[in-house]
Structure formats: C-alpha cells, structure tokens
Amino acid sequence: MQQVKIIGSALPNIPWQERPEGCTAPVWRYTENPVIPRNPLPGVARIFNSAVIPYQGEFIGVFRGEQVNGIPYIYLGHSNDAVHWRFDSEKIPFKDEKGEPFMPPYAYDPRLIAVDGVYYVIWCQDAFGATLGMAKTTDFKTFTRLENPFLPFNRNGVLFPRRVNGKFLLLSRPSDSGHTPFGDIWLSESRDLEYWGRHRHVMSKSDEWWENVKIGGGAAPIETSEGWLLIYHGVTGTCNGFVYSIGGAILDLDEPSRVLYRCSDFLITPEEWYEERGFVPNVCFPCATLQDAETGRIAIYYGAADTYVGLAFTQVDTLAAYIKAHDAASAEDRSAGRR
Numbered sequence: 001m002q003q004v005k006i007i008g009s010a011l012p013n014i015p016w017q018e019r020p021e022g023c024t025a026p027v028w029r030y031t032e033n034p035v036i037p038r039n040p041l042p043g044v045a046r047i048f049n050s051a052v053i054p055y056q057g058e059f060i061g062v063f064r065g066e067q068v069n070g071i072p073y074i075y076l077g078h079s080n081d082a083v084h085w086r087f088d089s090e091k092i093p094f095k096d097e098k099g100e101p102f103m104p105p106y107a108y109d110p111r112l113i114a115v116d117g118v119y120y121v122i123w124c125q126d127a128f129g130a131t132l133g134m135a136k137t138t139d140f141k142t143f144t145r146l147e148n149p150f151l152p153f154n155r156n157g158v159l160f161p162r163r164v165n166g167k168f169l170l171l172s173r174p175s176d177s178g179h180t181p182f183g184d185i186w187l188s189e190s191r192d193l194e195y196w197g198r199h200r201h202v203m204s205k206s207d208e209w210w211e212n213v214k215i216g217g218g219a220a221p222i223e224t225s226e227g228w229l230l231i232y233h234g235v236t237g238t239c240n241g242f243v244y245s246i247g248g249a250i251l252d253l254d255e256p257s258r259v260l261y262r263c264s265d266f267l268i269t270p271e272e273w274y275e276e277r278g279f280v281p282n283v284c285f286p287c288a289t290l291q292d293a294e295t296g297r298i299a300i301y302y303g304a305a306d307t308y309v310g311l312a313f314t315q316v317d318t319l320a321a322y323i324k325a326h327d328a329a330s331a332e333d334r335s336a337g338r339r
C-alpha cells in the first residue's frame, strides 16, 4: 500500500523495471538505455532532451532532434510502449494564430503537458535571443502557436499539469544570451496563457556541489498527496565544463513557490557511458515523466550527453521518502516566493 499518493490517472502500460537487487539508490536506470540511439532518422544526428505523454492508450512525444546542419528542431514521435519510438520524418508543422506556417530559426528542449484536455508544447526558441515558445494541439496534427510567455532571455519552460487557484502556472529560468553561468527557477501565473505575471522566486542554486552553478525546471511537476514532486536539473562547474545532474524537490500544492523539501543529493549524475560520452559529455537533463497513480511507479525521461534519451525509474514512496530524509531546503526555499 502506497503511503504517498500520485493524484492522477492509472497508467498500467507505463514502462517499468523493478529496482535491481542490492540497489539502494532512489532512482535506477533502465537496463536497455539509451532508448534512442544516434542518427535516429534521416537528417537528424541526435535526439535528446525530449518529452513524452500518454495519448489514446499509447504514447506520443516531442523530441529535440539535432539536424545534420547542427540546428535543433522539434519532431513528433509515436510509441506503443514508450520505449521504442517511430518519428515523423518532418519537423512539427507549427502554425501561427492566423493559420500560416511558423518555423522559428531553432527550437529545443521541448516539454509536453496536458492541461484540461489540451496539449501544450513549450520549448526554447530564438526571438532576438533565446526565450520560450509555446503551442497547443488537441489532435497532434495542428499545432497552433501561442504568444511567447516572456522576453528574452529565458529557458526551461515547464507548465503545471493543472490550474492552481484558477491560474495556469509556468516554471522558467531567466537566463542570458550564452551558456548561462547562473540560473534560478521562477514561477509565473496566467489566466489565459497569454499574459504572464505575479512572478515568484521558487529556488536558486544551492551550496551542494552538484548544483552550485545553476538549476532549471525539468519534468512537469507530479501532483502527489505530499505536494508537487519536481524533478529538475542542477549544474556544477568543473575544469572541463558544466556537469548536469538530476535533482528532486517537493513544492506546496496551493502555493508552489514554497519549497517544502529539497534533496541535498542528486538523484542521478552522469555515470554511464551514454551520459559521460557524447556531443556534450556529462549531461543528464530530465524533460518528462510518466506516472501510474495505481502503483506509484514513475518513469523519468532524460537527455544524456546531448546525444541520447535515457529512461530511469523510481517509486513515489521511495522518492518522496528519500527527498524528505535528505531535505536541505533553506528558509528562503521554504518561504512564499520573493519578488
């Protein structure tokens, strides 16, 4: 019997492997990783930092495809089991509000979140500098662009999967024009997905060495009886560049700028060959989860070394207990977000 409840639907066909015998880590990797290899489709050299969601009894996803000219764009993928993927050969055909084709110069790190039966794709794109782009679809055939939520520079847009107190909520990471050497997670509200405001600080980098440079939102928060379970990325700097690990926190259900618990330890850090070796070594970058409210199983999708997609598993009880047992939330984290 689970102690912590996932608030949501059952997902009996969630991909799953039990925790390996003798493993004490709260999150364990799929033994067949990476689930998406190099050169996954003609014209695309690498797929990573991608998001998936259940759809009509199967699965659908938005994938960051690095084209052979080096420019990232978003591709749609379909799967029966959320492990083996078939990709559309063409990029997602976004349209603007007038129905005209819309193709930003580049698009990367997409998230895919359903709110009230509408699917939202949020990504990072150029608009005289990197900022968030957003589109909606109900059928995965027509993708209608919405207004960009923010001015440049901003990245890591993550929508909450339901309205809170009647408002859409969006996590983001205000940035600069380069490989930003700083970064905090912020929360913004909107009544209509067009005008965003009431910006609140959620959390910053911490003193823990694995996340002492910057942090950013990862997967859409998972609603649980303990609060919003947030799986995010934390970055440290080394003499060989940044290292991206996966972290966990639990946010207050009604006031998610309040961090209830924040894990002092990473959940996953680059250890396997596909995380350590690739276009950008030492990157684990979560963008989505699948979860089964019935069993408490959670599957985490993460980009590995800016080259592959990896899959990892946890159980809501295991993860929530681990985050609470290693809680290092500061007074600033716990306070209602400053502005």
Ligand code: BMA
Residues within 6 Å of the ligand: 049, 108, 109, 179, 180, 244, 280, 283, 285, 303, 306
């Ligand atoms: C960040 C983003 C991610 C990428 C990471 C590591 O700034 O661009 O897409 O995975 O760097 O290169």
